Structure formats: C-alpha cells, structure tokens
Amino acid sequence: MVSHNARFILRKQFAAIQQYPGGKVKVFYHPAKPQKSYLIVAGKMGILLTLFISALPLPLFYFKYYA
Known part of the structure; x- marks a missing residue:
C-alpha cells in the first residue's frame, strides 16, 4: 500500500516538471547556491x-x- 502511494506521488511530481523537446527541463539556478540548482515548485x-x-x-x- 505504501509503495503504491509513493509511486502515485512520484508520478504527480514528475508530471509537474516542465519538459521541452530534446529531453530538456526547466531549471532554476542560483549562482550562490549551485547545489540547489534544480527546483520543482x-x-x-x-x-x-x-x-x-x-x-x-x-x-x-x-x-x-484519550477519547
């Protein structure tokens, strides 16, 4: 049951990624924090x-x- 729920949530998260032709994705980059360059809002x-x-x-x- 937990695995099924996790797969559902993961699919929803992947669906929110904006993908462009050629396999590119939209990336938010902050030069002061390059380790946090990928962000899904x-x-x-x-x-x-x-x-x-x-x-x-x-x-x-x-x-x-208590009840």
Missing part, C-alpha cells in the same frame, strides 16, 4: 496533502489514547 494540492499527512497522526493519537 510545489503546487497547492501537494502542499495541502503534505499538511494533511503531517497533521493526521495528532488526532489519531488523541482518539486512541
């Missing part, structure tokens, strides 16, 4: 999904041990 759905996944354990823990 997160979309609203990705940010919301991350927040949901990170906040989900809190109510689950509360309802399991």
Whole structure:
C-alpha cells in the first residue's frame, strides 16, 4: 500500500516538471547556491496533502489514547 502511494506521488511530481523537446527541463539556478540548482515548485494540492499527512497522526493519537 505504501509503495503504491509513493509511486502515485512520484508520478504527480514528475508530471509537474516542465519538459521541452530534446529531453530538456526547466531549471532554476542560483549562482550562490549551485547545489540547489534544480527546483520543482510545489503546487497547492501537494502542499495541502503534505499538511494533511503531517497533521493526521495528532488526532489519531488523541482518539486512541484519550477519547
């Protein structure tokens, strides 16, 4: 199940990469930080999904041990 979810998320992330003919991709480059030259800007759905996944354990823990 986890592997299936990870594949889905990875496919969504790859779909957000802007590709051009010849196999080129759009790259954001900062000369002072060349190690961070590749950037995929997160979309609203990705940010919301991350927040949901990170906040989900809190109510689950509360309802399991305190409710």
